[in-house]
Amino acid sequence: MKKETVSRFSVSLPPSLLRQLDEMSGEKGYDNRSLAIADMIRNHLVEHRQKSGNEDIAGTITLVYDHHKQHVQETLTDIQHDHHDVILSTVHVHLDHHNCLEVLLVRGKAGVIRKIADELITAKGVKHGKLTVTTTGKDLPS
Numbered sequence: 001m002k003k004e005t006v007s008r009f010s011v012s013l014p015p016s017l018l019r020q021l022d023e024m025s026g027e028k029g030y031d032n033r034s035l036a037i038a039d040m041i042r043n044h045l046v047e048h049r050q051k052s053g054n055e056d057i058a059g060t061i062t063l064v065y066d067h068h069k070q071h072v073q074e075t076l077t078d079i080q081h082d083h084h085d086v087i088l089s090t091v092h093v094h095l096d097h098h099n100c101l102e103v104l105l106v107r108g109k110a111g112v113i114r115k116i117a118d119e120l121i122t123a124k125g126v127k128h129g130k131l132t133v134t135t136t137g138k139d140l141p142s
């Protein structure tokens with residue numbers, strides 16, 4: 001993406017809010033307020049896009065399950081094979097004798113990813129599941 005020039009705009013804030021912003025920026029290690037605010041805006045844009053079904057998104061689906069529970073492994077594998085086009089990679093870790101941790105890297109339309117995540121997370125035997133969404137980076141300036 002072509003390097004953009006910066007635009008300046010002024011923002012009016014209550015002093016206490018500005019103080020907290022500066023404290024947070026310092027704690028997080030931002031060099032200046034503008035960098036902190038730009039990251040906050042990017043986060044908001046990414047979150048906003050998660051909610052619209054046709055946007056391309058990337059993300060991870062994290063699952064924890066007991067592989068001794070009947071059919072859970074089969075069910076999860078079947079769902080993943082049905083959606084091989086959007087599941088880029090899978091990591092499986094055996095946490096202990098019973099519990100497995102699986103992380104799926106996904107990329108595709110927001111609505112499709114959300115549906116797959118819901119199917120996996122609500123499958124019988126899954127103890128915990130979470131979809132984390134990020135941007136594909138294509139239309140978000142740095």
Ligand code: NI
Pocket residue numbers: 067092093094095099100101
């Ligand atoms: Ni395992």
